[in-house]
Amino acid sequence: MSLANELTETAPAKINLALHVRGRMPDAYHRLETIFAFAQEGDRLSVEPDAALSLRIEGPFAAGLDAGPGNLVLRAAEALRQAAGVSAGAALRLAKNLPVAAGIGGGSADAAAALRLLARLWGTEVPLEPIARSLGADVPACLAGHTVRGEGRGDVLTPVDPGRLSGTPLLLVNPGAAMPTGPVFAAWDGMDRGALAQGEPLAAALAGRNDLEEPAIRLCPAIGELLAWLRARPGVLLARMSGSGATCFALFERDEDLARAEAAARRDWPWCLATILA
Numbered sequence: 001m002s003l004a005n006e007l008t009e010t011a012p013a014k015i016n017l018a019l020h021v022r023g024r025m026p027d028a029y030h031r032l033e034t035i036f037a038f039a040q041e042g043d044r045l046s047v048e049p050d051a052a053l054s055l056r057i058e059g060p061f062a063a064g065l066d067a068g069p070g071n072l073v074l075r076a077a078e079a080l081r082q083a084a085g086v087s088a089g090a091a092l093r094l095a096k097n098l099p100v101a102a103g104i105g106g107g108s109a110d111a112a113a114a115l116r117l118l119a120r121l122w123g124t125e126v127p128l129e130p131i132a133r134s135l136g137a138d139v140p141a142c143l144a145g146h147t148v149r150g151e152g153r154g155d156v157l158t159p160v161d162p163g164r165l166s167g168t169p170l171l172l173v174n175p176g177a178a179m180p181t182g183p184v185f186a187a188w189d190g191m192d193r194g195a196l197a198q199g200e201p202l203a204a205a206l207a208g209r210n211d212l213e214e215p216a217i218r219l220c221p222a223i224g225e226l227l228a229w230l231r232a233r234p235g236v237l238l239a240r241m242s243g244s245g246a247t248c249f250a251l252f253e254r255d256e257d258l259a260r261a262e263a264a265a266r267r268d269w270p271w272c273l274a275t276i277l278a
């Protein structure tokens with residue numbers, strides 16, 4: 001139910017159409033070349049004015065996700081409050097529809113949605129991008145929210161024209177394993193397999209790869225089985241792991257192909273979402 005004073009935003013699932021790991025940084029991070037794209041659906045974040053800052057989490061993946069100060073929604077809220085010198089609070093409500101630690105940026109998308117929503121609620125025009133950067137490598141891309149190329153830690157962004165990608169039927173499937181990002185990067189073999197092509201994003205993605213697939217499959221063999229399953233679906237244009245996994249995505253030529261793959265995924269895998277690319 002939507003309340004009179006409530007503001008709401010979707011925190012769309014992020015996918016990495018391709019993810020090239022080019023090397024290690026001097027710190028704990030890796031140098032990336034990636035194309036971020038966004039689904040039309042994701043988590044939903046709502047906010048109402050309140051004196052105190054609070055977060056309530058509901059929805060299919062609420063269980064096990066801490067609503068305390070470590071939650072990215074509250075970290076984003078605190079960071080914005082400090083940057084903007086705001087003393088007001090906010091009552092935040094998160095519908096957690098996306099699996100957690102899944103490579104589809106749920107936490108990053110939630111943080112970006114919190115920044116956008118609270119900037120509206122508190123009427124501040126403080127720049128959000130530096131705050132996003134301080135919250136995680138993926139948060140600036142989620143704040144942009146449209147197809148964008150990422151370099152550096154994934155936070156040096158260049159907008160790209162989505163071209164024929166917008167509206168493409170998209171299936172997300174998770175094999176039921178949580179994959180923390182750090183250990184997957186740590187399992188990367190250190191081999192630079194070359195640059196991600198420039199230009200039209202679907203063509204660049206098709207010619208590219210996800211360099212984290214191999215280490216993620218070593219840590220979680222079910223991802224390899226899921227990729228083989230997705231690649232065998234009729235009408236599939238591209239099937240790949242997103243981010244550090246374990247969620248994999250498939251792009252389809254036609255709505256009918258997506259509908260058939262979704263029906264099969266509901267039978268064979270713990271979680272899936274059929275949607276389109278934004």
Ligand SMILES: C[C@@](CO)(OP(=O)(O)O)[C@H](O)COP(=O)(O)OP(=O)(O)OC[C@H]1O[C@@H](n2ccc(N)nc2=O)[C@H](O)[C@@H]1O
Nearest residue numbers: 028029030103104105136137138153154181182185243244
């Ligand atoms: C792999 C990607 C691809 O989009 O997505 P996810 O799988 O997390 O969705 C991202 O690079 C994740 O971004 P994000 O999840 O925001 O990462 P952070 O919280 O900043 O970092 C978590 C950990 O991931 C590793 N990390 C992250 C980014 C990067 N360029 N190099 C890294 O090595 C580091 O070990 C870091 O401590």
Ligand SMILES: Nc1ncnc2c1ncn2[C@@H]1O[C@H](COP(=O)(O)OP(=O)(O)O)[C@@H](O)[C@H]1O
Nearest residue numbers: 071072073100101102103104105106107108110
């Ligand atoms: N609102 C949130 N939603 C999801 N995860 C969150 C949130 N706040 C903090 N986290 C933590 O962030 C980590 C990364 O989660 P998430 O963004 O879902 O995955 P990924 O980085 O693989 O895309 C998880 O380990 C989780 O505990």
